[in-house]
Amino acid sequence: MTPRALIAxxxxxxxxALRADLRALWPELQVVAAVGDGEQALAEALRLRPEVCFLxxxxxxxxxxEVAQALAEDWPADEPxxxxxxxxxxxxxxxQAFEAQAVDYLVKPLQRERLAASVQRLRARLAQRASSGPxxxxxxxxxxxxxxxxxxxxxxxxxVIQAGAGHTVHLVPIDDVVYFEAADKYLRVVTPEREHLxxxxxxxxxxxxxxxxxxxxxxxxxxxARSIASAQRHESxxxxxxxxxxxxxxxxxxxxxxxxxGH
Amino acid sequence: MNxxxxxxxxxxSAQGVAIASADRPARWPLLMWLWRELRIGLSISLxxxxxxxxxxxxxxxxxxxxxxxxxxxxxxxxxxxxxxGSAWRLKRDPGNPEATARWPGWMWMGPWAVVSxxxxxxxxxxxxxxxxxxxxxxFPFGPDLHALSVILMLSLxxxxxxxxxxxxxxxxxxxxxxxxxxxxRATEAQLKLLQSQLEPHMxxxxxxxxxxxxxxxxxxxxxxxxxxxxxLRATLAASRSGSHTLADEFARVDDYLALxxxxxxxRLQVQLDLPAxxxxxxxxxxxxxxxxxxxxxHGLEPKIDGGRIEVRARRDxxxxxxxxxxxxxxxxxxxxxxxxxxxxxxxxxxxTLFGERASLTLHDAGDADGGVEATVRxxxxxxx
Numbered sequence: 001m002t003p004r005a006l007i008a009x010x011x012x013x014x015x016x017a018l019r020a021d022l023r024a025l026w027p028e029l030q031v032v033a034a035v036g037d038g039e040q041a042l043a044e045a046l047r048l049r050p051e052v053c054f055l056x057x058x059x060x061x062x063x064x065x066e067v068a069q070a071l072a073e074d075w076p077a078d079e080p081x082x083x084x085x086x087x088x089x090x091x092x093x094x095x096q097a098f099e100a101q102a103v104d105y106l107v108k109p110l111q112r113e114r115l116a117a118s119v120q121r122l123r124a125r126l127a128q129r130a131s132s133g134p135x136x137x138x139x140x141x142x143x144x145x146x147x148x149x150x151x152x153x154x155x156x157x158x159x160v161i162q163a164g165a166g167h168t169v170h171l172v173p174i175d176d177v178v179y180f181e182a183a184d185k186y187l188r189v190v191t192p193e194r195e196h197l198x199x200x201x202x203x204x205x206x207x208x209x210x211x212x213x214x215x216x217x218x219x220x221x222x223x224x225a226r227s228i229a230s231a232q233r234h235e236s237x238x239x240x241x242x243x244x245x246x247x248x249x250x251x252x253x254x255x256x257x258x259x260x261x262g263h
Numbered sequence: 264m265n266x267x268x269x270x271x272x273x274x275x276s277a278q279g280v281a282i283a284s285a286d287r288p289a290r291w292p293l294l295m296w297l298w299r300e301l302r303i304g305l306s307i308s309l310x311x312x313x314x315x316x317x318x319x320x321x322x323x324x325x326x327x328x329x330x331x332x333x334x335x336x337x338x339x340x341x342x343x344x345x346x347x348g349s350a351w352r353l354k355r356d357p358g359n360p361e362a363t364a365r366w367p368g369w370m371w372m373g374p375w376a377v378v379s380x381x382x383x384x385x386x387x388x389x390x391x392x393x394x395x396x397x398x399x400x401x402f403p404f405g406p407d408l409h410a411l412s413v414i415l416m417l418s419l420x421x422x423x424x425x426x427x428x429x430x431x432x433x434x435x436x437x438x439x440x441x442x443x444x445x446x447x448r449a450t451e452a453q454l455k456l457l458q459s460q461l462e463p464h465m466x467x468x469x470x471x472x473x474x475x476x477x478x479x480x481x482x483x484x485x486x487x488x489x490x491x492x493x494x495l496r497a498t499l500a501a502s503r504s505g506s507h508t509l510a511d512e513f514a515r516v517d518d519y520l521a522l523x524x525x526x527x528x529x530r531l532q533v534q535l536d537l538p539a540x541x542x543x544x545x546x547x548x549x550x551x552x553x554x555x556x557x558x559x560x561h562g563l564e565p566k567i568d569g570g571r572i573e574v575r576a577r578r579d580x581x582x583x584x585x586x587x588x589x590x591x592x593x594x595x596x597x598x599x600x601x602x603x604x605x606x607x608x609x610x611x612x613x614x615t616l617f618g619e620r621a622s623l624t625l626h627d628a629g630d631a632d633g634g635v636e637a638t639v640r641x642x643x644x645x646x647x
Contacts, residue, residue, distance in 0.1 A: 010564075011468065011526045017475040037567045058464065060567045089467035109471035199595060 003126055005052040007034040008041035008067065009087065010059045014108065018054060018087075021110065026119045038062025042070050050082055052122055054106075057088040065094070065149060069219050072134055072142050073253035077236035081134035083122055097148040101141050134254065139237075143255050151207050158208040161189055163196030170196055175213075178227045178245050180205060182220035192245035215259055217241065217252035231260035300342075301335070303428050307421045308334035315414065328394060333387030337422050340379035345372065345429060364440075366433035372426055380422040384415060452611065455604065461498060462556065469522050476525075487525055494518045501548035509576055510542040516555055516574055523559050530569025531559075537576050544583065544643075547612050553605030554587040554637040562591020562635055570634065578643065585639040590632040594625070609639070617641050 005022070009015040015034050022029055029052070033044040038061035045053055045067070053071070055064035062070070064086050075081050086105040088094060098105040106118060129135070134142075161172040172189060181188040182202045189196040202220065209222065216222045217239075229242045231252065239252040239260050252260065311334065312327040319326075348367030352359060361368060469491060476484035497515045513535055520533045555574065563570050570590035577584050606625065613621035621641035628636045 010530075011472065012528050013472050013475045013479075013525070014468075017471075017478075039567065058564070060565050060569075089471060090463035108467055109474040 002028050002030050003052060003123075004030045004032045004048065004050040005054065006041065006045050006048065006050045006082075007031055007054045008036075008038065008059060008064065009034070009054070009056045010036045011056075012036070014110075018110065021112065021115055022119070025112075025116050026123070036060075038064070038067050041067045042074075045071055045082065046074060049079055051080070051126055052085065053082045054085045054087055057086055057091050057094055064088075065146065066219070068142060069146055069255065072139060072255055073219055075134055080129060081138055083125055083129070085118060085122070094149055097145050100148065101145045103141060103145055134237075139254050143258070146255070151203070153211070154207040156208060157210060158205070161196070161198060163189060163198050165196070172196060174209070175224075177214075177224060178243060179221060179223040179250060180214075190246065215256070217250065217256045217259065219253070219255075221250055221252075223250055233257065233260070301338070303425055304334045304338040305331070307424065311417050311421065315417070318413070325395065329388065329391040332391040332394065333384050333418055334421060336387035336390065337379050337383030337418060338425055340383050341372075341376065341422065341426055341429065344375040344379060348372065348375065360437050360441075361433070364433040364437040366430055366437075369430075372430070376422045376426045377419070380415075380419045383422070384418045452608070455608070457498070461495075462560075465522075465556075465560075468526055472525050483525075487522065490518045490521045494522065497549060498552075501552075505548050506545045507548045508542060509537060509544045509546055512546050512549070512551060513537045513574065513576070515549060516551055519552065519555060520559075520572065527563070527569055531563060532569075532571035534571060534573040535575075536573065538578075541576050541578065541583070546583070546585075546641075547616060550609060550612060550639065551585060551587060553609055554639075557605050557637070558587055558589035558591060558635065562589035562593070566592050570632070579640075581643050582640050583643050585641075586636055588628055588634065588636040590628070590634040593633050594627050594635050606637075613639065613641060 003026075007015055007018055009018060015036070019031055019034060022031065032048050032050055033040075035041050035044055036059070038059045040061070041053070041055065041059070041064075042062060053067075055067050057064040059067075068084055068086075071082070071084075084104065086094070086098060086103065087108060087110075088105065089108040095105065095107070097103075104118060104121065106114060158174055161174060161177070163170045163172060172191060176191045178190050178192060180202065181190065183197070185199065185201075186197045187200050187202060187205065189198055202216075202222065206216065206222065213225060214222050215225050215228075223241065223243075227243050227245055229244045232240045232242075234240065237254040237257055239257045241250040241252055241260075243250065308330040309327070312323065312330040315321060315330065316323040316326040345365060345367060348371045349362045349365045352362040352367050352371075356362065366372075469487075473484055473487055473491070476487060494515065497511075497518070517533075517535060520531070520535075524531050524533065551574065555572065558572050563572065572590075573586075573588045575586045575588075606623065610623050613623060621639070623637065623639050625635060625637045628634045
């Protein structure tokens with residue numbers, strides 16, 4: 001089988017160069033998609049299911065790390081997970097994390113020898129990789145990687161959320177919130193009785209929450225631990241969460257399934 | 264770092280030794296410390312002994328023992344008064360710079376000096392009596408009241424000079440610490456300025472593009488390299504502060520944006536607007552650079568379709584108005600990390616040069632294109 005690759009790099013010249021270098025170093029590799037932003041990278045990767053993804057870290061839409069997280073969460077359980085290679089010009093913290101987690105990465109300007117070594121490693125790993133879903137150690141690796149590049153907790157904890165609706169501003173005490181869910185540019189703030197929309201990203205919100213009280217269970221969901229009634233594991237590695245105060249069921253992704261050990 | 268380096272030895276010798284030894288381990292730490300603390304007391308006692316033994320024709324050694332006992336007792340009293348006085352003051356007023364430098368103030372040290380002189384004189388005399396094993400005969404409590412008053416005056420004089428010495432030493436330490444802190448801050452700011460302008464991500468991405476262009480389009484590579492050279496040269500010059508003309512400022516902004524344009528391609532549109540009559544006007548070098556960089560990095564780069572950036576200069580009465588506007592993701596969606604430093608740096612430079620008369624404001628651009636507009640207002644008068 002010919003291996004297929006996706007390249008996500010927002011700078012056209014660098015994208016072309018990586019393609020050309022790969023053509024020379026790994027002639028049988030077929031680049032099935034070359035995209036310039038994180039949204040497309042995610043969509044195309046899920047659609048085409050390539051064996052290898054080269055992900056630039058700083059991209060419009062979603063960062064390379066965010067694409068990796070979304071892939072780990074949404075990748076079908078019966079498909080082999082792609083090998084990920086991160087590409088970056090300079091991200092001190094990310095590089096340290098890659099090094100610590102033994103994640104494949106390349107630094108720009110790309111050097112031929114470095115790329116050749118990377119290609120060799122990728123080929124070896126493709127030959128012996130697991131046949132379905134993200135391997136447990138891949139999940140472990142990504143989890144540790146995401147944790148180490150997460151922003152440090154802010155000094156100031158959020159106590160009350162202000163949610164505007166028309167001319168009224170609702171004040172929602174943080175302890176009333178059952179869960180937060182990302183919805184495009186907004187955040188749904190769900191309490192036992194009702195829900196509000198606020199203009200804030202989950203990324204901004206997370207450092208201001210008490211991590212003991214609120215658990216992230218998905219890239220788009222943060223739930224109050226006290227509100228979780230039960231957790232049911234699935235074959236796919238995902239976990240369904242039943243809530244105390246709300247009828248709906250939430251899904252914890254593979255990356256966060258370790259929170260629900262059950263012993 | 265040896266802070267005494269380069270200071271005139273006469274003015275700063277006490278200081279130099281005190282601070283340098285704190286940084287550099289002395290070979291005989293205890294001896295060094297004793298000498299540092301006692302040399303003034305010892306030398307004054309020596310002078311006093313010489314003076315008195317000549318004046319009253321007393322044996323020198325005996326007089327020396329007396330003056331040493333008295334001198335060192337007085338110094339002990341002053342030092343403990345200073346120590347406890349400043350500790351007490353620091354407790355009531357934490358962070359007081361004088362008290363931090365172990366100086367409780369003249370209000371306390373003035374009266375205490377007199378008390379120290381009297382107690383030190385009598386206490387020291389008794390100690391010397393005990394040491395010599397001779398009870399006072401004519402010295403120090405002789406019938407000669409004249410001699411007694413001279414000796415008392417001497418000890419008072421000694422006390423006051425010792426207190427004054429300690430006071431100025433403390434004050435110099437405070438001043439030195441303040442100067443050092445200011446210097447450190449200035450150096451840090453300069454370093455940060457340089458680091459922010461030579462943002463590694465931008466630099467390495469530019470080099471990555473250059474590397475590709477060298478193989479595919481050498482002519483364009485050369486043009487890009489020329490831009491990079493001009494940008495680096497200007498950045499290094501600006502980090503040593505200074506000013507240049509608005510024409511130069513716009514040329515450097517153009518260099519920077521040209522480098523970014525190679526990377527972003529059609530995702531970036533640039534518009535620079537500098538009226539001819541303002542071209543020669545002097546402005547702080549690369550003042551706009553952090554603003555342009557913020558627009559690119561936090562406004563346009565995260566936006567999938569990119570957008571445009573407009574840099575304008577205009578005159579508004581007595582004020583020069585410079586604006587950097589982008590059609591990027593806007594303030595609400597920008598990821599805040601890193602933006603603040605650039606803005607703060609522009610504000611600080613403006614404040615240093617123009618005080619209250621200059622300002623930097625940042626707001627969401629009011630029209631349908633969205634994005635952010637940063638506006639700098641400063642007096643039309645030539646910058647320093």
